[in-house]
Amino acid sequence: MMQAIQRLDYKGVFVYQNDAHLSTLRVIHAWYGGQAHERLVSQDGPRREVLIDGNTVTYVRPGEKSVVIMRRSKHPALPVTMSEDVWKSPYYRLRWGAVRRVAGMSCRTIVLQPRDTLRYARRICIDTAHDLPLETEVLNARGEVLERMLFTSLQTLQSVPAATFAPPVLTAGYTIKRLQDIHPATASGWHFSALPEGFKLLKVRNRGLGVNGQQVEQMLVSDGVSTVSVFIAPLMAPHRPALANAAHGYFMRNGALNVYSTTLANHEVTVIGEVPRQTIRDIVNGLSDQSHTR
Missing domain, CATH: 3.30.200.100 (MucB/RseB, C-terminal domain)
Known part of the structure; x- marks a missing residue:
């Protein structure tokens, strides 16, 4: 699953929910030159944009005329990050659930149920064709959803032009902060x-x-x-x-x-x-x- 998030080329729209707050983002992702490239653009509220070029992340807020550039660890921008051998963890029970449809695609549900109260449960619906997570949820001990990511549309691509990830042209008045x-x-x-x-x-x-x-x-x-x-x-x-x-x-x-x-x-x-x-x-x-x- 983690390899699919990194190495597949795709584009789509997903909804991100934490508590009662909802936000919608458009994403396009590609893998070339041995590293991931990604562009995320907010679809509601003030325009926000995130560009990922390998280990460099650029945050652009046009409304505030603000740009922040920083380095990051090697992990995907989508809110699904875990080690590949998590299935062997003694601290979670792995349970397979039903096959469902999300964003018009078939996916199989898996549940990571913690064996103690030190961690949250995870429920993930993984695309049966490409192993992409189409929906992820984080749940507390009462089974309440604290956070959700859900694709509403998703399309895998053969390739993505490098120009897709070109930094935006900044007009006068922008402040740029390099961490x-x-x-x-x-x-x-x-x-x-x-x-x-x-x-x-x-x-x-x-x-x-x-x-x-x-x-x-x-x-x-x-x-x-x-x-x-x-x-x-x-x-x-x-x-x-x-x-x-x-x-x-x-x-x-x-x-x-x-x-x-x-x-x-x-x-x-x-x-x-x-x-x-x-x-x-x-x-x-x-x-x-x-x-x-x-």
């Missing part, structure tokens, strides 16, 4: 003394995402289905005064995505992932800095 490249993190002292069962540290890297572009350390944690990012930056009290006194931090939720911010060892720690709140808490509780005390 610093991702680099492997140097030794900083931050580490996990423990992680929730089944989760492993994948990588640690530095990104120029902080206030005034200062380096932010990013730690990626995953169980093979869900990936959680932990961002660590020196505390900038003038910019985030509320956090300086936040003994227990605070949560925000957007669909299946939970976000938690707190302070540890004079650093601002932000944890983002499609996992339940308790899993986020457990990840933070296992985080420490050997060069500081909490």
Whole structure:
């Protein structure tokens, strides 16, 4: 499935829902030169456009005359990312469901049901001809859908002209922000003394995402289905005064995505992932800095 998302050429329209919010996007995707190329254009609300050229992502907001260019990890833009051997995971039960029709195409439903409360369930309908995910859902422990992606039209292509992915021509007045490249993190002292069962540290890297572009350390944690990012930056009290006194931090939720911010060892720690709140808490509780005390 993951190889089909990356290496097939296709175009279509899909609906993305988190909680009560709905958005529609048009996508065209191609694989050439050994890497993925993709263009996503919003179909409702203010126009937004995302261009993916291998590991470079360009976000364009014409209404705000804003362009942001950044590097990314090698994963598809569609909200379906998991390791190829997830079917062997001891932390999920795999169940095959009915054959259905989505976007006029036949697809087979699979359900990844977690064996504990540390992760969300996934329900995916995979195109029987090409292995593309035509519909994906993230569900909580009560079976409620937190997030959904559904193709309303989809067409596979023989090839896509490279000009399709050319950057837009910008008129006067646009501001362009280039976020610093991702680099492997140097030794900083931050580490996990423990992680929730089944989760492993994948990588640690530095990104120029902080206030005034200062380096932010990013730690990626995953169980093979869900990936959680932990961002660590020196505390900038003038910019985030509320956090300086936040003994227990605070949560925000957007669909299946939970976000938690707190302070540890004079650093601002932000944890983002499609996992339940308790899993986020457990990840933070296992985080420490050997060069500081909490």
